[in-house]
Amino acid sequence: MRMTTAVRVAALLSCSLSLLLASAPASARVRLAITEFQVVGGASPTLASQLESGFVVGLERGGLHVADSTDAAKHLEGHPELQHCDGAACTKAVGQLLDVKYLVTVKVDVAGNGYKSVARVFSTDGTAVAALPIATKSKTCDVCTVDEARESMGRLGDILRPNIEEAAAPAPVVVARTAPPPSVAAPIVAAMTGAIAVATGLAVLSSNGSCTATGCDENRTRNAVGGLLIGAGAAVAVMGTYVTVVRLGGREPVTGVSLAFNW
Numbered sequence: 001m002r003m004t005t006a007v008r009v010a011a012l013l014s015c016s017l018s019l020l021l022a023s024a025p026a027s028a029r030v031r032l033a034i035t036e037f038q039v040v041g042g043a044s045p046t047l048a049s050q051l052e053s054g055f056v057v058g059l060e061r062g063g064l065h066v067a068d069s070t071d072a073a074k075h076l077e078g079h080p081e082l083q084h085c086d087g088a089a090c091t092k093a094v095g096q097l098l099d100v101k102y103l104v105t106v107k108v109d110v111a112g113n114g115y116k117s118v119a120r121v122f123s124t125d126g127t128a129v130a131a132l133p134i135a136t137k138s139k140t141c142d143v144c145t146v147d148e149a150r151e152s153m154g155r156l157g158d159i160l161r162p163n164i165e166e167a168a169a170p171a172p173v174v175v176a177r178t179a180p181p182p183s184v185a186a187p188i189v190a191a192m193t194g195a196i197a198v199a200t201g202l203a204v205l206s207s208n209g210s211c212t213a214t215g216c217d218e219n220r221t222r223n224a225v226g227g228l229l230i231g232a233g234a235a236v237a238v239m240g241t242y243v244t245v246v247r248l249g250g251r252e253p254v255t256g257v258s259l260a261f262n263w
Contacts, residue, residue, distance in 0.1 A: 030168045032059070032102035032121075033067040035076075035094065041110030047146060051108055054150035055119070058157020059104075062165065072098060091131040095124025102134075102164055108153075115141040115149045119160050123167065135163035 034056070039048040052068055059066045075098055076083050082094050091103060101124055108117040117140075120133040139156040141149050 029063055029065040030102070030164060031065045031067075031100040032104055032164065033072045033094075033098045033100045034069045034104045034106065035072050036105040036107075037069040038106065039108045039110060041108075043108075043110045047110075048108075050146060050150050051115075051117075051153045052106070054153035055106060055117075055157045058154035059161055059164075061154075061158065062161045064161060064164065067098060067100065086131060088131045091122050092124050100124065101168060104160075113143045113145075115144055115152060117153060117156055119156055121160065121164055121167075134167050135160060137163070 034052065037048065037052045037055075039051065056066050056068055076094070079097065082090055082097070085091075085094075094103060095101065103122045103124060104119060105122070106117060106119045108115060116138070118136065118138045121135040122131050123134050137156060137160045139152050139159070141152040144152060
């Protein structure tokens with residue numbers, strides 16, 4: 001019975017983990033749409049389709065979600081005002097309509113067996129009057145077959161993809177760090193140490209007896225030690241008490257300490 005229950009629990013956890021792993025990449029994929037794929041130079045629609053498919057493969061190799069120009073055109077059929085509009089407002093409206101974060105336009109110039117392609121990426125979050133590309137990349141294939149030209153378009157997608165991924169990366173979160181409150185332990189210890197030094201100095205002075213022929217030198221030494229302890233202890237105690245009071249009030253004192261000893 002225990003083994004059966006353990007197996008059921010393990011199977012349930014495995015199924016839940018599989019669902020989480022399967023759903024996470026889909027929600028994290030950056031969505032973009034190719035709103036224009038123009039082939040200039042008398043090329044056939046079949047060639048244009050092959051070149052665009054190679055470009056899409058290059059973009060999707062890194063996990064991007066790409067809607068090709070055919071899919072984008074279908075969604076824009078009922079919105080002719082957005083089909084030939086280059087402003088930032090139109091770019092944002094097209095992005096909302098297609099549910100994508102970036103729009104891509106591609107132009108391929110074909111001359112004989114030579115192909116020169118330029119791809120531009122536009123953010124649908126732009127606020128400028130004129131939409132400016134956030135990335136522009138080009139690729140040239142001088143003497144190529146159709147298959148080689150298609151591979152060249154895939155490499156164009158490869159070199160364009162990092163710019164899209166970098167632009168889509170979330171901004172780093174800056175956490176403001178507050179300075180820790182000033183400690184009051186050290187000044188309290190200093191004040192107590194100073195008070196002890198003063199008490200010790202007073203005890204030394206009070207131990208002096210009458211000055212006799214053999215005890216005067218000893219009394220003078222005790223006086224010097226006692227006075228030194230009282231002076232230094234009083235200064236340390238006063239300074240420690242002051243710093244403690246200031247820090248308990250939530251401030252950081254800026255002080256200078258000067259001690260003078262008179263003999």
